[in-house]
Amino acid sequence: MTDIPRRLGSASATRLDRAIDRAVRDMMQVDPRPGFRRRVLARLDPEPVQSSMFLRVALVGTVIAILILAVMVIVPDRRSELRPTLAQREGPPSTTAPQSAAPSNPSPSKTSVPPRRTPGLTRERILMPRIANVFGSGRNGVAAASVDDNAVWPAPAPPQDLPGAPAPLVIPPIEPPAPLVIPPLNPRGPGL
């Protein structure tokens, strides 16, 4: 097969050369479809859109970064605020004892335990509104931890008679029962 080209005659070679030229020309001498310039210029337009898209993406990314930073800054502050609050809530129960020991002054704003101060917190006194004691006087409330054996409790004031009020309930004193008398037993039986 290697000697085939050598056996080609000049006429055949010319014919084949012409066939090759023609085939290549048919394959390659093709023009793009009409409107090529318009199509290319139409594809140039999305460039500004892409740049605005880039700006949008950059803007969204910046906002997300700011949010993440804000969360990272705020969350540790909240934790440091919650720590002393929890410590105050979980304080020792003895703090209630002085309050019960002085029943004449049941105001919750006064306490013998000084408030804990945490570095970083404000030292200004926060004035809280007075809260009405919806449970009544602290005298009637008795707790195991607040009972003082030596304390003398004053008697409650008698209720005043009001017009139209129902008559007070009078409970007569209970009479002692008659002594039980047991007759002696008859050895012969009853009625005999």
Next chain:
Amino acid sequence: MTATEASATDLDLVRLAQAGDVEAFGELVERNRRAVFRAALACVGNAAEADDVAQEAFVTAYRKLSTFRGEAQFRTWLLSITWRKAIDRRKSISRWLKMAVAPARGESGEDPFDQMDRVASADRSQEDTIVDDELQRNVTRLIGTLPRKLRDALLLAGTGEHTYEQISELLGAPLGTVKWRVSEARRVLKKKLAALGYAYD
């Protein structure tokens, strides 16, 4: 197209386009569309894909226009962009999938180089009609079986739009190598045609 744009050189139009004149770039597209399209066609072998690659090449050139310093000819710079795009397209997976799905026109094992629309064959001359159609079909099919380096050189030389110097820069091969590849492609084709029996006619 204005008269100024018509008489301007490619470099003048490039300067205008760099300043934001889209119409000047449109004139560059008009002047180079055929060369760009045919270079892409020589690589990808399909007119529709070559059209798309050519458009991509122009769009890329427009976006990179600020990097063009005028040291080389605009067409050479544009063709190098086109060739890279076309090579990427030829290597793309979708391209290979498409080639695998589409039945090969030639013998089994040959490179299924797609044959593009035969626009030029519609206006055959009287002399051309004498040429055997069967021989033409065989030549076209055998071009698809050539090694890529030989085929690229042969087809680029046959576009009528590119000089050997441009092809040399496009393929990154010395001028002598390009000429040898074209000659070698023709020799291999004739050898295969002779094997098919055309040498004894």
